[in-house]
Amino acid sequence: MARDLRLAQTAWRDMGPRVRAGWLRAWRGWILDHTDELTDLLVAETGKVRPDALVETTASCEFISYYADHAEKFLAPERVGSSGLLSLPKRLSRTYRPYPLVGLIVPWNFPITLFLMDAAPALAAGCAVLAKSSEMTPLTCARVIEGWQEIGAPAVLQHVSGAGDAGQAVVEAVDFVQFTGSTATGRRVATRCAELLKPVSLELGGKDAAIVLEDADLDRAAHGLVWGGIFNSGQVCISVERVYAVDAVYDELVEKVAAALGALRQGAGARDDVGAMVTKEQVDTVERHVQEARQRGARVLVGGERGTKGNFFAPTLLVDVDHTMSCMTEETFGPTLPIMRVADEAEAITLANDSEYGLSATVWTRDLGRGRRVADQLEVGAVNINDVFSNLFAVGLPHSGWKSSGMGARLGGAQGLRKYCRVQAITEPRMPVTTKELTWYPYSARRTAIAGRVLRLAAGRGLRQRLGL
Numbered sequence: 425m426a427r428d429l430r431l432a433q434t435a436w437r438d439m440g441p442r443v444r445a446g447w448l449r450a451w452r453g454w455i456l457d458h459t460d461e462l463t464d465l466l467v468a469e470t471g472k473v474r475p476d477a478l479v480e481t482t483a484s485c486e487f488i489s490y491y492a493d494h495a496e497k498f499l500a501p502e503r504v505g506s507s508g509l510l511s512l513p514k515r516l517s518r519t520y521r522p523y524p525l526v527g528l529i530v531p532w533n534f535p536i537t538l539f540l541m542d543a544a545p546a547l548a549a550g551c552a553v554l555a556k557s558s559e560m561t562p563l564t565c566a567r568v569i570e571g572w573q574e575i576g577a578p579a580v581l582q583h584v585s586g587a588g589d590a591g592q593a594v595v596e597a598v599d600f601v602q603f604t605g606s607t608a609t610g611r612r613v614a615t616r617c618a619e620l621l622k623p624v625s626l627e628l629g630g631k632d633a634a635i636v637l638e639d640a641d642l643d644r645a646a647h648g649l650v651w652g653g654i655f656n657s658g659q660v661c662i663s664v665e666r667v668y669a670v671d672a673v674y675d676e677l678v679e680k681v682a683a684a685l686g687a688l689r690q691g692a693g694a695r696d697d698v699g700a701m702v703t704k705e706q707v708d709t710v711e712r713h714v715q716e717a718r719q720r721g722a723r724v725l726v727g728g729e730r731g732t733k734g735n736f737f738a739p740t741l742l743v744d745v746d747h748t749m750s751c752m753t754e755e756t757f758g759p760t761l762p763i764m765r766v767a768d769e770a771e772a773i774t775l776a777n778d779s780e781y782g783l784s785a786t787v788w789t790r791d792l793g794r795g796r797r798v799a800d801q802l803e804v805g806a807v808n809i810n811d812v813f814s815n816l817f818a819v820g821l822p823h824s825g826w827k828s829s830g831m832g833a834r835l836g837g838a839q840g841l842r843k844y845c846r847v848q849a850i851t852e853p854r855m856p857v858t859t860k861e862l863t864w865y866p867y868s869a870r871r872t873a874i875a876g877r878v879l880r881l882a883a884g885r886g887l888r889q890r891l892g893l
């Protein structure tokens with residue numbers, strides 16, 4: 425499969441960004457025409473509620489649109505100015521040459537979004553793509569890739585399913601690895617890529633903090649935290665995993681969050697807000713975090729129990745929590761909101777940074793300048809002020825995890841596409857050249873002396889240095 429993809433890639437590369445954009449747009453059309461089918465399939469294989477699934481099957485087309493529209497500009501060769509006298513006789517440029525085959529390893533929480541946000545720029549760049557979805561959720565991703573084949577697009581996109589060994593095989597077969605998943609598996613993938621000297625970009629786990637300050641709009645904060653923590657049953661890398669509320673507003677915030685959380689309907693029906701989780705193992709993790717918190721003195725104000733059937737866990741509000749508890753330090757990846765009382769902004773920042781993860785965070789305040797100042801002190805790749813998730817569909821912004829949350833970045837305008845390319849430096853003479861340059865062979869004392877003066881002229885700064893006075 426990898427060999428066939430490589431064979432097809434050269435023609436794909438050579439057809440140029442404008443023709444490739446045409447195929448990407450046709451694919452977007454196919455996806456939108458099949459939204460109902462894809463959404464039903466996604467609901468069936470993940471247990472998501474339909475509104476959560478719809479975000480995947482529709483909003484993710486944004487990644488296709490953006491890179492189809494911008495690829496030609498982002499891939500255009502760039503002229504580079506001379507850096508000094510030595511390079512002055514040359515015209516300098518850099519060009520972007522796609523990696524032949526990119527491997528995408530995708531987790532189970534967003535089988536389409538997390539595939540499309542990397543497949544779109546990689547294909548637009550001119551790469552072939554081999555995508556491996558999680559063994560838990562292979563169906564919808566495979567169907568979206570069938571769509572590529574159904575529109576008659578060049579054979580530069582293929583899907584493999586299977587467990588971790590299939591992921592390992594993808595790592596071996598491709599030229600660039602884009603991995604999204606847990607930090608533990610990401611480390612293994614990075615280790616193997618280091619052995620193979622293969623470029624890799626990692627989007628890993630998170631433990632995103634929310635900071636609620638005393639001047640926040642508490643109604644908006646409460647609703648935002650509930651959606652940001654519970655959307656997709658909390659199985660979002662950038663979901664709100666822990667909340668720090670300053671003392672002055674803590675009680676009022678908890679009351680509002682409890683009311684909003686308590687009103688959520690959970691189930692598999694058309695009118696439900698919160699669906700099931702994808703795997704039983706993840707429900708076990710959520711249950712363990714809640715139990716451990718209880719044992720250490722936390723109180724459960726809403727929810728706190730797993731469902732009697734299916735992979736359900738009730739939307740849960742935990743209070744009286746602290747950093748001795750796994751619910752505040754480990755990735756829960758489930759529908760829980762632990763809220764901790766803090767004295768002030770400074771303590772909130774210190775605790776938010778007290779994590780091995782650094783994916784993103786939210787800050788809730790009416791003073792946007794203050795929000796930016798807090799953002800500046802947070803050790804995370806993205807900060808949303810008075811909102812959750814909004815950086816994700818702002819394709820011009822990078823999505824990157826700091827610390828154990830990742831290595832490299834995805835999206836982010838031109839960079840999101842150029843990461844799938846090797847950069848080639850080109851120099852060409854600006855003017856007619858002689859048979860030999862002054863610094864070439866054969867050496868002689870006279871030529872060396874002249875070359876020395878020329879090199880000194882170039883290297884020095886100021887008359888004294890340049891002329892050796």
Ligand code: NDP
Nearest residue numbers: 530531532558559587588591592605606609627628629661
């Ligand atoms: P895993 O790390 O378990 O799996 C991720 C993918 O890697 C799956 O397709 C998996 O296959 C595959 N895989 C497993 N072992 C290997 C291996 N040795 N070599 C190569 N590939 C392998 O993560 P989850 O699927 O559990 O996903 C949840 C995690 O993803 C969470 O930590 C979450 O925070 C993170 N995530 C990060 C995002 C980000 O942008 N930073 C976005 C979304 C999620 P299989 O499942 O078949 O075993």
